Amino acid sequence: MDLGFDIVDLEPTEHVEEGDTAPEFTRPLVTDEYWEDIALSEILDDGPVVLVFHPMAGSFPATYVWQELPGREWGDCQVVGLSIATPYAHKRLIDERGLGEEYRLYSDPGNGVAEQFGIAHELDGMAGVAEPRPAAFVIDTDHTVQYAWVAKEWPDFPDYDELEAAAQDV
């Protein structure tokens, strides 16, 4: 982005990298019809996963991310979002963006998954609220991270073409 000024750099973080085993977690996974507790390992049983961490539903980056992700070729991968939004807010996002059955979103209001991945981000000006910094991981069925991108600036967005290529390679 060229805005004519420097955007905010995020502090370096020890986050999950390519070659690492993805941390296991269970959270409510929201579909267009309901939500239930689902472990990452359960969806990895069905195939590789593109896990996209994004700002909470209602923020403009959440809208941008879900404008970009559908309509691309994800190969065998399931594309799953994650934010601190409640299941109710995720459900509205799914309805508004017409994500249907194909795209599902994990709800993690306590931000514990971001902590496991080393990408927790305290929001300036929203006391007590932390969410994941923008990040995307391609995880294969052995739970190995094959591609990792974590924002170094705020805001920042995944390189969608690169992410799509990584998903097709897995």
Add this chain to the structure above:
Amino acid sequence: MTAGESTITLYRLQACPFCERVVQTLDELGLDYRSRFVEPMHSERDVVKRLTGKRTVPAIVDENTGVTMSESAAIVEYLQSTYGEDGPRAGGVA
């Protein structure tokens, strides 16, 4: 627990006392179940309608017996008569 191993699925609404009543019975009988939460708006509950013909919760799907049903009193009675002490599946899921 996660949903992987359970054969009873409970469709529920957060904080719905009729749903909590069913949960209590499931817990008393020591039954594993998966919870699927639906929306407060009836019109948003097509998944339940497809299963039971109605949009009311609680509703359960029991893969052990092939039973699908709604109405908390009926569900509690079904669970007790099926999995309770004198029921055909007493002691839980075989």
